[in-house]
Structure formats: structure tokens, C-alpha cells
Amino acid sequence: MRLMESGKMSGHSTWPEWVYIGVVVALLCYVGAEAWNVERIVEHVPADAEIIKVTGQQWLWTFEHEDGTKEIGELHVEKGKAYKFEITSKDVIHSFNIHDYVVLLDAVPGRVNTVWFSPGEAGEYPIQCREYCGLIHYNMRATLFVEDKGA
Amino acid sequence: MKVIFGIGLVLATLVILPSIRYVLAAGDEPGEYLDRRVEIWGLFYRLMIVAFTVGTVVSGMIVWLVLRFRESNPKAKPTEYEADGKW
Numbered sequence: 575m576r577l578m579e580s581g582k583m584s585g586h587s588t589w590p591e592w593v594y595i596g597v598v599v600a601l602l603c604y605v606g607a608e609a610w611n612v613e614r615i616v617e618h619v620p621a622d623a624e625i626i627k628v629t630g631q632q633w634l635w636t637f638e639h640e641d642g643t644k645e646i647g648e649l650h651v652e653k654g655k656a657y658k659f660e661i662t663s664k665d666v667i668h669s670f671n672i673h674d675y676v677v678l679l680d681a682v683p684g685r686v687n688t689v690w691f692s693p694g695e696a697g698e699y700p701i702q703c704r705e706y707c708g709l710i711h712y713n714m715r716a717t718l719f720v721e722d723k724g725a
Numbered sequence: 726m727k728v729i730f731g732i733g734l735v736l737a738t739l740v741i742l743p744s745i746r747y748v749l750a751a752g753d754e755p756g757e758y759l760d761r762r763v764e765i766w767g768l769f770y771r772l773m774i775v776a777f778t779v780g781t782v783v784s785g786m787i788v789w790l791v792l793r794f795r796e797s798n799p800k801a802k803p804t805e806y807e808a809d810g811k812w
Contacts, residue, residue: 692758
């Protein structure tokens, strides 16, 4: 009988290879499942989140709270509350980023993208455009002020 | 087989489905919000552990293969095809 037909072509046991393949496939499944699960958890917006409309334009950020208050270049929020950003752009594509709170989402003209967060510590945090949007892109910044309740 | 299927059905009804519903409902309590920094960076570090583990296993396997199956290895022996020309 030919070696190939008898399965002895390799001249060695093949079970370690199957274990190897199994481990790698299991790890890939774990990676996919974990990523899917975290994405699902993070994207679940709390029902009581306050909406803040965020508009990017060359080269500044404008914020509008639910009560109609508008801010330019500054955003004041309360510690411990949930906020949902509705992000859009007036001109070109920008990207809204609060690095310290891992908030990052594109601002696209004609489209509203949403992301939410809940600031846990009072302080000042930089907001920066993360998509090259023209000459002054590097300076398209704002400041997030997280304040204690009642401050 | 029927017993296993029956046990699986009971477990799915009593444990798995309520667990899924509980997990999907997480985060609905007012005032209790997850910290996305913890979730996202936690995911990043877990996946980095997986990536480096896979990298170590794969590169280690290649190094072992190259050393073990080099012609100059004292343990090397020809396969039947190499030794006798059997196919």
C-alpha cells in the first residue's frame, strides 16, 4: 500500500498538529467573542443619558446641551452622570476624541454618530480632533470640565 | 442521547437564557454606569496577552522544528521515502 494512502506519508503522529490547530482556533474564537461582548457592553447607552450635540467645523468644537445651552471650545459636565454625544460636522470629516475617557468617533457631514460616556473623576481633560482636517487641525482642541455635583 | 439533549434543554431554560437576558440588561440601572476606560483597556490587555501567547507558540514551534529536523541533528533519521525510495 502506498504510504500516502495509508496516512503514513508524514512518518510521524499528527495529533500534536491537531492540538496546535485547536488551540489557535480556540484563541481566535476567544478574541472574537471578547471583542464582540465588550463592544456590545460599551455601546449600550443608558436610558437616562443626557444628550449633548457636538458639532465639528474648521477648526473648533461646538457643544449644545439638552437645555439649549451652547458652548464653544469648552464642555462642562457633571461627575457621575451619563452623557450621550451626538456628533456631526459642518464641513469636512473630523474626529471627536476625549483621550482620557477613551471616547473617539468620527464627525461626518450629513450624519450623526453617537457615543456615550460617564465621567468618573472631576478635572480638566483635553478634547482633540483626531482626523486631519486642514491647516489648523493640530489646534482644533477643546477642554472638558468635569465638575462635582452642585459645583 | 435523549437524556443529554433533555438536560441541555433544561439547563438552557433555567440557566443560560436568563443569564443572557441578565447580561443584555446590564447598565440599565440609573446612576450605575460602566467605566469604558476599564472595559476597553481591559480588552486591549487581554487581547495583547493572546497575541503574544500565539506569537510565542508559533515562533517557538518554528525554532523547534528548524533545530529538531535539521539534517545535522544526531537524532535525524530519513523517512521511508528518503531512505528506501518507497512512495
